[in-house]
Amino acid sequence: xxxxxxxxxxxxxxxxxxxxxxxxxxxxxxxxxxxxxxxxxxxxxxxxxxxxxxxxxxxxxxxxxxxxxxxxxxxxxxxxxxxxxxxxxxxxxxxxxxxxxxxxxxxxxxxxxxxxxxxxxxxxxxxxxxxxxxxxxxxxxxxxxxxxxxxxxxxxxxxxxxxxxxxxxxxxxxxxxxxxxxxxxxxxxxxxxxxxxxxxxxxxxxxxxxxxxxxxxxxxxxxxxxxxxxxxxxxxxxxxxxxxxxxxxxxxxxxxxxxxxxxxxxxxxxxxxxxxxxxxxxxxxxxxxxxxxxxxxxxxxxxxxxxxxxxxxxxxxxxxxxxxxxxxxxxxxxxxxxxxxxxxxxxxxxxxxxxxxxxxxxxxxxxxxxxxxxxxxxxxxxxxxxxxxxxxxxxxxxxxxxxxxxxxxxxxxxxxxxxxxxxxxxxxxxxxxxxxxxxxxxxxxxxxxxxxxxxxxxxxxxxxxxxxxxxxxxxxxxxxxxxxxxxxxxxxxxxxxxxxxxxxxxxxxxxxxxxxxxxxxxxxxxxxxxxxxxxxxxxxxxxxxxxxxxxxxxxxxxxxxxxxxxxxxxxxxxxxxxxxxxxxxxxxxxxxxxxxxxxx
Amino acid sequence: xxxxxxxxxxxxxxxxxxxxxxxxxxxxxxxxxxxxxxxxxxxxxxxxxxxxxxxxxxxxxxxxxxxxxxxxxxxxxxxxxxxxxxxxxxxxxxxxxxxxxxxxxxxxxxxxxxxxxxxxxxxxxxxxxxxxxxxxxxxxxxxxxxxxxxxxxxxxxxxxxxxxxxxxxxxxxxxxxxxxxxxxxxxxxxxxxxxxxxxxxxxxxxxxxxxxxxxxxxxxxxxxxxxxxxxxxxxxxxx
Numbered sequence: 078x079x080x081x082x083x084x085x086x087x088x089x090x091x092x093x094x095x096x097x098x099x100x101x102x103x104x105x106x107x108x109x110x111x112x113x114x115x116x117x118x119x120x121x122x123x124x125x126x127x128x129x130x131x132x133x134x135x136x137x138x139x140x141x142x143x144x145x146x147x148x149x150x151x152x153x154x155x156x157x158x159x160x161x162x163x164x165x166x167x168x169x170x171x172x173x174x175x176x177x178x179x180x181x182x183x184x185x186x187x188x189x190x191x192x193x194x195x196x197x198x199x200x201x202x203x204x205x206x207x208x209x210x211x212x213x214x215x216x217x218x219x220x221x222x223x224x225x226x227x228x229x230x231x232x233x234x235x236x237x238x239x240x241x242x243x244x245x246x247x248x249x250x251x252x253x254x255x256x257x258x259x260x261x262x263x264x265x266x267x268x269x270x271x272x273x274x275x276x277x278x279x280x281x282x283x284x285x286x287x288x289x290x291x292x293x294x295x296x297x298x299x300x301x302x303x304x305x306x307x308x309x310x311x312x313x314x315x316x317x318x319x320x321x322x323x324x325x326x327x328x329x330x331x332x333x334x335x336x337x338x339x340x341x342x343x344x345x346x347x348x349x350x351x352x353x354x355x356x357x358x359x360x361x362x363x364x365x366x367x368x369x370x371x372x373x374x375x376x377x378x379x380x381x382x383x384x385x386x387x388x389x390x391x392x393x394x395x396x397x398x399x400x401x402x403x404x405x406x407x408x409x410x411x412x413x414x415x416x417x418x419x420x421x422x423x424x425x426x427x428x429x430x431x432x433x434x435x436x437x438x439x440x441x442x443x444x445x446x447x448x449x450x451x452x453x454x455x456x457x458x459x460x461x462x463x464x465x466x467x468x469x470x471x472x473x474x475x476x477x478x479x480x481x482x483x484x485x486x487x488x489x490x491x492x493x494x495x496x497x498x499x500x501x502x503x504x505x506x507x508x509x510x511x512x513x514x515x516x517x518x519x520x521x522x523x524x525x526x527x528x529x530x531x532x533x534x535x536x537x538x539x540x541x542x543x544x545x546x547x548x549x550x551x552x553x554x555x556x557x558x559x560x561x562x563x564x565x566x567x568x569x570x571x572x573x574x575x576x577x578x579x580x581x582x583x584x585x586x587x588x589x590x591x592x593x594x595x596x597x598x599x600x601x602x603x604x605x606x607x608x609x610x611x612x613x614x615x616x617x618x619x620x621x622x623x624x625x626x627x628x629x630x631x632x633x634x635x636x637x638x639x640x641x642x643x644x645x646x647x648x649x650x651x652x653x654x655x656x657x658x659x660x661x662x663x664x665x666x667x668x669x670x671x672x673x674x675x676x677x
Numbered sequence: 678x679x680x681x682x683x684x685x686x687x688x689x690x691x692x693x694x695x696x697x698x699x700x701x702x703x704x705x706x707x708x709x710x711x712x713x714x715x716x717x718x719x720x721x722x723x724x725x726x727x728x729x730x731x732x733x734x735x736x737x738x739x740x741x742x743x744x745x746x747x748x749x750x751x752x753x754x755x756x757x758x759x760x761x762x763x764x765x766x767x768x769x770x771x772x773x774x775x776x777x778x779x780x781x782x783x784x785x786x787x788x789x790x791x792x793x794x795x796x797x798x799x800x801x802x803x804x805x806x807x808x809x810x811x812x813x814x815x816x817x818x819x820x821x822x823x824x825x826x827x828x829x830x831x832x833x834x835x836x837x838x839x840x841x842x843x844x845x846x847x848x849x850x851x852x853x854x855x856x857x858x859x860x861x862x863x864x865x866x867x868x869x870x871x872x873x874x875x876x877x878x879x880x881x882x883x884x885x886x887x888x889x890x891x892x893x894x895x896x897x898x899x900x901x902x903x904x905x906x907x908x909x910x911x912x913x914x915x916x
Contacts (some may be wrong), residue, residue: 395838396838397837397838397839398838398839399839399855427841429841429853429855453855455839494838510711510714510715510741510742510745511711511737511738511741511742512711512738513707513708513711513712514704514707514708514738516704517702517704517705518702518703518704519702519703519704519732519733520700520701520702520703520732521700521701521703521731521732521733521771521772521773522700522701522732522772522773523701523728523731523732523892523893523894523895523896524772524824524827524893525731525772525820525823525824525827525893526772526824526827526828527776527817527820527821527824528773528776531773531776531777531779531780534780534781534783534784535779535780535783535817537784538780538783538784538786538787538810538813539783539787539814541784541787541788541790541791542783542786542787542790542806542810544791545787545790545791545793545794545806546790546794548791548794548795549790549793549794549799549803552794556797
């Protein structure tokens with residue numbers, strides 16, 4: 078057994094759980110018997126979306142153990158669930174075994190063919206046959222035969238299954254509307270992974286109420302310890318005759334241990350593979366008898382064991398005040414379906430249903446609880462208000478007869494309506510009201526709306542606000558306009574400089590007035606043509622104005638005006654005053670004309 | 678000049694507003710409510726004192742007696758003491774005063790903005806004016822919403838000892854509500870002798886009009902008005 082001779086191997090494809098009797102297997106061994114492969118499939122029939130388990134086992138004499146890839150299968154999802162390996166050396170011969178599990182999940186109905194798996198090591202070749210998996214919805218509805226009725230897969234000890242379910246009722250013959258407790262139990266001696274999915278049974282003809290969450294514990298069955306998970310529920314038959322509680326379905330995932338193929342191997346380590354399990358309970362039949370005849374008056378269908386209590390909130394009240402009477406029924410049975418007992422009075426002017434509340438106790442072994450019914454009565458006249466006896470009738474299945482309970486009548490004293498400080502609780506608070514006012518006023522309206530004046534002023538302020546916003550915007554826009562800036566400067570010249578020149582002319586200083594008017598005229602002309610003229614010689618000034626498209630006549634007139642102002646500054650004193658006034662006035666006219674031209 | 682106009686408006690507005698509407702006397706309402714409180718008629722007491730508080734909200738005596746009346750209503754219903762009398766707030770304003778304030782603030786804001794528009798550099802003044810006008814506008818908006826709610830669902834008080842509020846005849850029958858004297862509610866639509874009753878913004882059913890007083894009509898039930906005497910069941914006009 079040296080060199081490549083060690084590569085001789087065996088591949089085995091096997092069905093999922095070794096203990097599943099329903100599995101089919103295809104195995105093949107090489108001619109020398111040193112390489113073998115075996116495939117097993119379980120179950121052979123599944124529903125679309127359900128999983129079957131394919132187990133592939135390869136055995137090889139040698140150290141080399143080849144992988145066996147699973148080919149693609151149309152409309153089937155393949156998941157690798159786990160692998161276990163084993164190595165054994167016996168009498169100098171080395172043997173290795175690999176067991177791989179796959180979850181085969183078909184998507185459609187039909188027949189799925191798993192092709193043959195082939196493994197080759199050196200000259201050794203082994204090949205499995207094809208396997209067939211039937212996919213049908215009928216197979217999905219039908220649970221695996223070994224699991225139904227509590228016979229699980231892989232029951233190693235005879236009669237002690239690893240996992241099974243059971244449905245039971247506490248009594249198989251009951252009266253109509255009598256409580257039946259149905260218990261669905263999951264027994265398991267292998268680990269259950271994750272949550273258990275409980276699908277409740279069909280219970281046509283029953284009113285069903287849950288009895289709290291799942292309960293867990295341990296029991297011994299036929300000498301074997303099991304972990305038990307129990308789902309109890311209370312059923313109340315609504316028909317008579319033989320009623321059947323259908324199958325309940327439980328789905329869970331268990332941890333299945335794969336033992337090594339060679340139990341003598343020292344290196345064999347069991348592998349744990351999760352496996353989905355579906356279990357169904359057996360149907361249960363309950364015989365329902367009708368209630369005995371001769372039910373007393375007032376019987377409204379309550380079945381169980383009950384107690385009635387009546388409470389009135391006050392034995393004294395004022396006319397117009399409500400008095401509340403409460404009937405409370407407690408006991409075991411279907412309290413949600415109890416019809417409230419009638420609470421009546423003899424003297425009430427008005428009556429109201431205040432409310433009804435039900436508290437269901439699901440914590441015990443049987444369903445019970447409490448139901449409260451409140452009625453309010455108002456007497457408008459002083460005197461008495463008599464609450465008549467309240468009667469409640471029910472059928473007691475334990476005593477197999479009808480029972481009833483009546484309350485005592487309650488008399489409430491009705492006093493005159495509250496009025497004056499001596500009547501009762503409202504006056505006795507110790508808070509002293511403020512004394513009345515001697516005078517009158519202030520006066521005002523009780524309306525919360527605005528007056529006409531308020532509306533007018535609010536509207537006026539809104540209009541004023543809007544107009545101020547518009548005016549401010551217009552002013553900002555105009556201040557950014559260069560023409561407007563020139564007009565403002567020109568107005569400033571007119572209002573300041575020429576006024577000053579006029580006053581100088583009037584005060585006997587015509588020379589200064591003429592010089593100021595001359596300077597102002599040059600500045601104004603510069604603003605008119607948007608050019609700087611001060612400090613320029615005559616020829617240069619004429620050339621600049623022509624460049625700014627000033628007419629020849631305009632330039633000539635300007636120069637004559639400037640000459641006149643210049644002459645006034647050096648004229649004899651006796652003639653200068655009147656001339657200065659005229660020249661300043663002419664300058665004003667010229668600048669005003671310039672302002673109009675710019676503004677246009 | 679603007680300053681002068683603003684001062685004149687602030688002085689003239691309250692008197693003009695007060696004179697142009699049908700006024701009610703807060704002292705008459707207060708005295709009638711106090712007398713009803715002394716007699717133990719909690720419903721009329723609450724309604725009349727609420728009306729008096731609308732006109733004179735800063736009056737300590739009105740607030741004190743209204744708080745006592747409400748506490749007695751709570752005690753009669755077994756819901757405990759809600760704090761008793763509280764001092765009058767010096768900042769409380771009546772509806773008319775609130776509207777005057779909103780108008781004055783808005784006018785001041787507009788005047789400030791005009792002053793900013795007439796000045797060459799008035800940016801800070803313009804911002805101030807806009808802020809002041811915005812404050813006045815927000816106040817006016819809040820007052821408008823409050824007045825609209827009062828117009829649609831007027832404030833009312835249960836004046837009968839017990840008032841049953843039930844669904845309308847064509848509505849799905851449900852258990853009726855019981856309201857006690859002094860309970861404060863709001864009213865909705867009216868139909869014949871019935872009026873829709875609303876609590877906490879939701880309709881709880883319909884009740885007889887004669888068991889409810891609207892606060893805005895409380896002046897009719899004072900002795901001085903000659904309409905009804907306090908303590909007897911009045912009625913609500915159709916809304």
